[in-house]
Amino acid sequence: xxxxxxxxxxxxxxxxxxxxxxxxxxxxxxxxxxxxxxxxxxxxxxxxxxxxxxxxxxxxxxxxxxxxxxxxxxxxxxxxxxxxxxxxxxxxxxxxxxxxxxxxxxxxxxxxxxxxxxxxxxxxxxxxxxxxxxxxxxxxxxxxxxxxxxxxxxxxxxxxxxxxxxxxxxxxxxxxxxxxxxxxxxxxxxxxxxxxxxxxxxxxxxxxxxxxxxxxxxxxxxxxxxxxxxxxxxxxxxxxxxxxxxxxxxxxxxxxxxxxxxxxxxxxxxxxxxxxxxxxxxxxxxxxxxxxxxxxxxxxxxxxxxxxxxxxxxxxxxxxx
Amino acid sequence: xxxxxxxxxxxxxxxxxxxxxxxxxxxxxxxxxxxxxxxxxxxxxxxxxxxxxxxxxxxxxxxxxxxxxxxxxxxxxxxxxxxxxxxxxxxxxxxxxxxxxxxxxxxxxxxxxxxxxxxxxxxxxxxxxxxxxxxxxxxxxxxxxxxxxxxxxxxxxxxxxxxxxxxxxxxxxxxxxxxxxxxxxxxxxxxxxxxxxxxxxxxxxxxxxxxxxxxxxxxxxxxxxxxxxxxxxxxxxxxxxxxxxxxxxxxxxxxxxxxxxxxxxxxxxxxxxxxxxxxxxxxxxxxxxxxxxxxxxxxxxxxxxxxxxxxxxxxxxxxxxxxxxx
Numbered sequence: 001x002x003x004x005x006x007x008x009x010x011x012x013x014x015x016x017x018x019x020x021x022x023x024x025x026x027x028x029x030x031x032x033x034x035x036x037x038x039x040x041x042x043x044x045x046x047x048x049x050x051x052x053x054x055x056x057x058x059x060x061x062x063x064x065x066x067x068x069x070x071x072x073x074x075x076x077x078x079x080x081x082x083x084x085x086x087x088x089x090x091x092x093x094x095x096x097x098x099x100x101x102x103x104x105x106x107x108x109x110x111x112x113x114x115x116x117x118x119x120x121x122x123x124x125x126x127x128x129x130x131x132x133x134x135x136x137x138x139x140x141x142x143x144x145x146x147x148x149x150x151x152x153x154x155x156x157x158x159x160x161x162x163x164x165x166x167x168x169x170x171x172x173x174x175x176x177x178x179x180x181x182x183x184x185x186x187x188x189x190x191x192x193x194x195x196x197x198x199x200x201x202x203x204x205x206x207x208x209x210x211x212x213x214x215x216x217x218x219x220x221x222x223x224x225x226x227x228x229x230x231x232x233x234x235x236x237x238x239x240x241x242x243x244x245x246x247x248x249x250x251x252x253x254x255x256x257x258x259x260x261x262x263x264x265x266x267x268x269x270x271x272x273x274x275x276x277x278x279x280x281x282x283x284x285x286x287x288x289x290x291x292x293x294x295x296x297x298x299x300x301x302x303x304x305x306x307x308x309x310x311x312x313x314x315x316x317x318x319x320x321x
Numbered sequence: 322x323x324x325x326x327x328x329x330x331x332x333x334x335x336x337x338x339x340x341x342x343x344x345x346x347x348x349x350x351x352x353x354x355x356x357x358x359x360x361x362x363x364x365x366x367x368x369x370x371x372x373x374x375x376x377x378x379x380x381x382x383x384x385x386x387x388x389x390x391x392x393x394x395x396x397x398x399x400x401x402x403x404x405x406x407x408x409x410x411x412x413x414x415x416x417x418x419x420x421x422x423x424x425x426x427x428x429x430x431x432x433x434x435x436x437x438x439x440x441x442x443x444x445x446x447x448x449x450x451x452x453x454x455x456x457x458x459x460x461x462x463x464x465x466x467x468x469x470x471x472x473x474x475x476x477x478x479x480x481x482x483x484x485x486x487x488x489x490x491x492x493x494x495x496x497x498x499x500x501x502x503x504x505x506x507x508x509x510x511x512x513x514x515x516x517x518x519x520x521x522x523x524x525x526x527x528x529x530x531x532x533x534x535x536x537x538x539x540x541x542x543x544x545x546x547x548x549x550x551x552x553x554x555x556x557x558x559x560x561x562x563x564x565x566x567x568x569x570x571x572x573x574x575x576x577x578x579x580x581x582x583x584x585x586x587x588x589x590x591x592x593x594x595x596x597x598x599x600x601x602x603x604x605x606x607x608x609x610x611x612x613x614x615x616x617x618x619x620x621x622x623x624x625x626x627x628x629x630x631x632x633x634x635x636x637x638x639x640x641x642x643x644x645x646x647x
Contacts, residue, residue, distance in 0.1 A: 037344075037364070038394045083344065084368055085396040132399060134434040170504075171549045180512065181470055182504040214634050215541060221630075227500040227541040229464065251634040 010262040012292060013270065014299060017285055018056045020270030021047045024282055040082040041072060045094035046286035052101050052310050053289050053301045062102050069095055070107075077109070077116035078130070088130045089120055089139050093146045100149055100313050114152035117143050125160030136177045137168050141190035145307060148197045149317055162200045165191045173208030185216060185225035189238040196245045196306040210248030213239050221256030222275065232274045233264045233284045236291030241305035244294060258295050261288045329359070330366045335379060341365030342372060360390050371400055376407035385418065392422050398431045402438060415439050416447070420454060427458050433467040437474060448479035456488070463492055464501045473508060482513045497533050503542040507549055523550050523557075531567045538571040539578040544585055559594040572603045579607065580628045583620050587638065590617040617642045 024047070036043050044065065051057045071083045072095065078087030079095035092113065099105045120128045120143060127139035140161055147153045167179045168191060174183025175191035188209070195201050216223045216239045222231025223239045236257060243249040263276045264284070271280025272288035293303040302311040330336050343365055367387045370380045384401040387394065405415060419436050426432075440451050455472040458465055476482055486509050492502040510522040527550055533543045547567075551558035558564065568589070571582035586604070590596060596616050604619055609626070613619035621639035625632045 037391070038396060081395070084342075084371070085394075086399050088395060130399075132402070132434065132438065134430070134437075136430075171507075171552065172545055177466075177470055178473070180473055180508045182466070182501050184466060211634060214631050217630055219630065226464070227545075228498040229500075251631060251637070253630045253632075256630065 010259070010265070010267070012262060012289075012297060012299065013265055013267055014054045016267070016270030017265075017272070017289065018051060018054055018059065018270070020266075020280070020285065021050060021282065022059060024271070038081040038085055039091070041069070041079060041091040041094045041098075042081065043282055044069070045097050046282045048098055048101055049309065050282075050286045050289045052313070053293055053303060054299070055301060057101060062104075065098065066102065066104060066107070069098060073113075074116075077112035077114075079113075086130065087116065089117060089127065089142050089146075090129065092117060093142045096146050096149050097307075097309055100309055100317060103313075103316060105150070105317070108150075110150050110152065114147055114150050114155050117146050118152070118155040121156050121161065125157060125162070125164035127161070137165060137175060137187050137194075138177065138190045140165050141194040144194040144197050149307065151317075153198070158198050162195065162198055162203065165194055165200075166203045169203070169205075172212050173205040173210075174212050182226065183212065185213070185223070185235050185238040185242070188213070189242050192242045192245050193306045193308075201246065204246055206246040206248060210243065210246055210251055213243050213248070214251035217252050217257065220260060221253065221258075222260040223252075223257065230275065231260065233261055233272055233291065234274065234287040236261055237287040237294070237308075240291055240294045241308070244305040249294075254295050258292065258297060261291055261295075264288060330362055336366060339366060339369050342368035344368070363387050363390055367397060367400075371396070376404045378408065380404050381408060381410065388422055389425075392426055392432055393429045395431045398435050402435070412439050412443055416443075416450065416454075423454075423458065427462075427465065428467070430467065433471055437471060440475070441478065445479045448475060448481040451475040451479065452481050459492070463496060463499050466501075469501050469505065472505070477512070482509065482515050485509045485513065486516075493533065497537050498540055498542060500542040503546045507546065519550070519552060526550050527561065527563060531563055534567055535570065538574070538582060539580075541581060544581040548585070548588070555592050559589050559592050565589055565594060565600065569599060569603050572607065578627070580624065583607075583624050583627070587617060587620045587624070590620070591642065615642065 048057065048060065048065070051059060068083070069079075072080045072085070072091065074080060074087040076087055078089070079092045080087050081091045096105065096108070096113065099108065120130070120139065122128060122135065126135045127143045128135055129139050143156065144153070144161065147155060165175070168175045168177070168181070168187070170176060170183045172183050175188050176182050176184060177187050181187070192201070192204060195203055215227070216225065216235060218224060218231050220231065222233070223235040224231050225235045225238065240249065240252075240257075243252065261272070264272050264274070265288070266273070266280045269280070271282075272285040273280045274284050289300060290303050290308070293300045294305060303309065304311050304314040307314050331341070341362065363383075363386055367383055370383060381401065381404045384397050384404065387397045388401070404410075405412070416436075416439060419432060419439065422432055436454075440447050452472065452475060455468045455475070458468040462468075476485065486506065489502050489506040489509065492499050493506075496502075510516055510526060511519050516522055527547065530543055530547045530550065534540065534547065537543070547564065548558070565586070568582045568586045571577065572579055572586075586600070601616055604616060604623070607623050608619055613622055618639055621635050621642070624635040624638075628635065
């Protein structure tokens with residue numbers, strides 16, 4: 001991986017990232033490919049959304065993606081991470097988001113998918129990830145985002161869902177995975193996103209949270225996820241989208257963050273890593289490009305901070321019956 | 322649990338009656354994943370028993386092999402739970418199995434959820450063991466989010482609060498910047514049935530926190546914790562002399578970052594603290610001929626200089642000052 005001299009202005013090597021995504025899979029001995037098997041649906045969402053943000057969604061075969069995707073659906077209506085795996089709310093959202101990219105949500109039995117998600121709501125308003133009952137505010141976001149895209153939010157108790165999320169709010173304005181858990185940028189994105197989608201942002205202490213979030217920016221320009229942790233490109237998404245949703249993004253130094261993300265690129269082979277000089281992966285490639293989108297980097301389509309989909313895709317959903 | 326891990330499954334007598342199922346990726350997989358041979362074979366055999374729903378001892382062993390190759394595979398964890406239930410397997414042994422997996426990679430949700438599932442079945446008797454397990458994980462990574470989540474669940478569901486505040490102290494002695502430990506401290510003083518609650522604990526906690534701040538004033542966590550001790554009680558917050566005096570103490574030092582002391586003082590002023598001459602002198606000593614008469618304004622100006630990456634934030638704070646401070 002090459003590094004740049006500080007006198008050059010690094011650019012986004014979009015074509016290299018496109019190529020990286022299209023070819024990422026062919027590494028036979030890589031441990032990364034081994035462990036990605038069960039979460040291929042997430043991997044596909046990250047890769048495809050990045051391609052769309054770079055206006056290259058046309059490089060993949062829509063038919064092949066969708067036919068594979070549908071093999072991941074269970075009779076319960078939920079989607080698995082890959083063919084032959086169990087359904088889970090995580091992969092159900094990714095599947096719906098992928099279909100949204102291709103404007104093919106209509107191929108779904110929406111009643112079925114939405115029922116699968118709605119049934120995962122618990123008595124206290126929280127959501128489980130699947131039948132095994134793990135609870136986490138990530139799942140609150142996933143359920144709300146998914147049902148919103150499918151226009152079935154009325155299938156859950158929104159008031160209770162919001163109440164549970166608010167119970168996870170900490171004094172610093174942030175949110176954790178469960179009540180009392182440490183504020184963490186990833187969880188904050190989920191809670192703020194869910195509140196945004198349900199029109200409940202008035203529950204957020206925007207000034208306190210905005211300050212907590214802008215304190216994530218380190219001297220070199222990158223963002224961390226909690227106090228005294230290292231910067232990581234993925235927080236360029238979670239911190240940034242949260243700041244945008246609460247209207248406080250001007251509190252960080254955008255130029256420095258752009259530079260940090262660009263410095264995480266593999267300029268030769270494409271892909272983006274968690275921090276400069278580390279190995280790249282699809283996850284960080286997506287978050288880096290999505291972060292640049294939020295920072296209005298030229299050549300990248302605009303992304304919706306709550307739905308984590310290109311704005312033109314979200315508009316299409318909103319304006320379709 | 323003895324099996325010859327080096328012999329491929331296809332060559333083991335035990336598995337000779339099973340036809341492995343290969344993954345059907347479709348004609349041209351969109352995210353085709355290149356597989357290591359051993360992994361591929363193990364998954365093919367797992368697929369076979371998964372689809373035939375075989376809940377036998379050898380199935381249990383196979384899930385173990387599979388998880389040792391890839392502990393992130395949630396379908397394998399699910400199926401293992403089904404097999405454990407069907408066999409009514411010793412769950413204490415299961416705790417050991419989970420610990421073995423955690424040695425290689427403890428950063429996956431599936432492992433922790435599985436641990437919780439087992440611990441819940443075993444009940445309050447394993448409270449100590451769960452605290453011990455999370456303590457070991459935290460000794461390798463003191464900010465491990467899953468471990469902290471599991472620890473909080475253990476305390477809530479199974480008990481064991483007695484030594485938790487001491488444990489937080491231990492971690493903070495090792496690293497006073499550990500935000501997770503500060504968060505846990507807050508969790509204990511507000512949730513523990515053995516302590517009197519936030520207000521009852523406030524005095525001793527303020528004293529504790531101030532000591533921590535003075536050893537390291539550039540610590541975001543300790544300053545936040547100090548403020549959290551007052552929760553919504555603004556009156557107590559601005560009238561506690563030890564709070565404003567720790568700000569003054571830090572500001573008088575030349576060897577450290579002043580940002581958090583300044584922002585805390587700013588908060589106090591905006592919440593109604595009437596600044597003394599000591600406050601004004603302290604702040605003015607840090608000013609570079611900035612011609613501000615309003616103390617809170619001056620603090621914001623200085624903050625814009627000492628914490629330039631957040632200049633916009635401090636400018637906004639300045640614009641919000643309504644206090645007619647002298």
